[in-house]
Amino acid sequence: MxxxxxxxxxxxxxxxxxxxxxxxxxxxxxxxxxxxxxxxxxxxxxxxxxxxxxxxxxxxxxxxxxxxxxxxxxxxxxxxxxxxxxxxxxxxxxxxxxxxxxxxxxxxxxxxxxxxxxxxxxxxxxxxxxxxxxxxxxxxxxxxxxxxxxxxxxxxxxxxxxxxxxxxxxxxxxxxxxxxxxxxxxxxxxxxxxxxxxLPWPEAGRPLAEELRPWEQALGRFVSEGRGWLDMTAARNGMDAAKAHQILLIGQKALADCLAGREGGMLAAVFRRMPAQALMQVDELFVECQDQLQAQVSPLLVLDSMAARLHILARR
CATH class of the missing domain: 3.40.50.300 (P-loop containing nucleotide triphosphate hydrolases)
Incomplete structure (x- = not known):
């Protein structure tokens, strides 16, 4: 002191x-x-x-x-x-x-x-x-x-x-x-x-910030249908770690909404169709991506890999 x-x-x-x-x-x-x-x-x-x-x-x-x-x-x-x-x-x-x-x-x-x-x-x-x-x-x-x-x-x-x-x-x-x-x-x-x-923790189930909703919709669509995500990230060559962390939090929030029975958005709806074992793998994937961003792996590489692996898990 x-x-x-x-x-x-x-x-x-x-x-x-x-x-x-x-x-x-x-x-x-x-x-x-x-x-x-x-x-x-x-x-x-x-x-x-x-x-x-x-x-x-x-x-x-x-x-x-x-x-x-x-x-x-x-x-x-x-x-x-x-x-x-x-x-x-x-x-x-x-x-x-x-x-x-x-x-x-x-x-x-x-x-x-x-x-x-x-x-x-x-x-x-x-x-x-x-x-x-x-x-x-x-x-x-x-x-x-x-x-x-x-x-x-x-x-x-x-x-x-x-x-x-x-x-x-x-x-x-x-x-x-x-x-x-x-x-x-x-x-x-x-x-x-x-x-x-x-500080008091954010209220559970609170809607996403307006600027993050297009990312949630794009990720939900890609995980479900396998299209649209790479076009969106390719247009963001200036993607930095701070923005990537925000997008990662979109996935973590969707998973929390799914597990808590809250309606959530498109991505939460995709997660609700997946078995419990797959949801455990989703959680582990988010932790892995968080560690990669902390280790300064390219944010675009982390996000594109995350989206691809989520799509594979959803298809299985």
């Missing part, structure tokens, strides 16, 4: 760029998912940790937008310019979300916030190596430097091992935050080095 910082004031240096504050609405839009009533318990846990923040914090559960917004909220809580936020008597207070520090953190314009965004693709070892030159420095304007690995399941094996080596050495005035759907998607050695805060 990091040393207590109660009462410590942030440095007062300001550059010309710092005077140009982002709009309050832009910042508050970024924080909005973290402010829902459903996340009051995780926020309460973070408020209790703010005087002695762990070097590494894991945020699991919820949706990706909830996890990343709460990571930004945590960064704002640690660095809010409102002096009352760090008073022990103000244990129920959150960040003000309107001071210079909060606004900049909300829109990723703060010099002491580093965001490695796995939502945009895999987090590579060069991204991690770039941290080493700054970790020995004190934060420029804040009490704490915060490094967020958003959707850290996108860490490549080399990048994850490199981060593990970074965490083996004390990093004064630096807090790491990893967000992931489940802690099991990360290296166990990384999970063991941090605190885990679990």
């Amino acid at each position: 990091a040393a207590a910082k109660e009462g410590r004031k942030a440095p007062s240096r300001k550059s010309a760029a710092e005077e140009q504050l982002p709009g309050i609405e832009d910042a508050r839009t970024a924080f909005a998912p973290a402010l829902s009533g459903a996340l009051e318990r995780p926020r309460s846990m973070l408020r209790a940790l703010r005087f002695r923040p762990p070097q590494l914090l894991h945020l699991e559960g919820g949706e990706a937008a909830d996890r990343v917004a709460l990571a930004l909220w945590w960064a704002a809580l640690l660095n809010c310019d409102d002096p009352e936020v760090m008073e022990p008597r103000a244990s129920a207070m959150g960040p003000c979300l309107s001071c210079s520090s909060c606004l900049r953190l909300g829109v990723n314009m703060h010099p002491d916030l580093i965001l490695l965004d796995g939502r945009e693709g895999s987090i590579k070892i060069d991204d991690v190596r770039g941290l080493r030159s700054i970790l020995g420095e004190k934060p420029h304007f804040s009490r704490w430097r915060v490094i967020i690995a958003a959707e850290a399941q996108a860490l490549g094996i080399e990048a994850a091992n490199s981060l593990l080596k970074v965490l083996e050495d004390p990093c004064p005035d630096t807090c790491f935050v990893f967000t992931a759907p489940q802690r099991e998607r990360l290296l166990p050695t990384l999970v063991s080095r941090g605190w885990v805060v679990t």
Whole structure:
């Protein structure tokens, strides 16, 4: 655990760029998912940790937008310019979300916030190596430097091992935050080095996001009829690991809907026609594909192989 910082004031240096504050609405839009009533318990846990923040914090559960917004909220809580936020008597207070520090953190314009965004693709070892030159420095304007690995399941094996080596050495005035759907998607050695805060799990049976429905329909049609899928993936040459994980989750959700007796979509209907033994093989296939994406196998290759093997299982 990091040393207590109660009462410590942030440095007062300001550059010309710092005077140009982002709009309050832009910042508050970024924080909005973290402010829902459903996340009051995780926020309460973070408020209790703010005087002695762990070097590494894991945020699991919820949706990706909830996890990343709460990571930004945590960064704002640690660095809010409102002096009352760090008073022990103000244990129920959150960040003000309107001071210079909060606004900049909300829109990723703060010099002491580093965001490695796995939502945009895999987090590579060069991204991690770039941290080493700054970790020995004190934060420029804040009490704490915060490094967020958003959707850290996108860490490549080399990048994850490199981060593990970074965490083996004390990093004064630096807090790491990893967000992931489940802690099991990360290296166990990384999970063991941090605190885990679990957000409420998504409601079972919730409809797919609108942008994922064409993929669910295409996969269901291919598994059933053996056509259409390869044309769709061929048109997506820019397919990255983050998008592939979302498509894999379509299959996992369809399997869960099938097993729970929920109606689901076209793919769940295909699964309902398959015997129990085949459904066990489908589950094992999804785990295998997840491991392949984690090992940075080509996302298109993983998805096309998954679709072909699901079609074979359905035909049998």
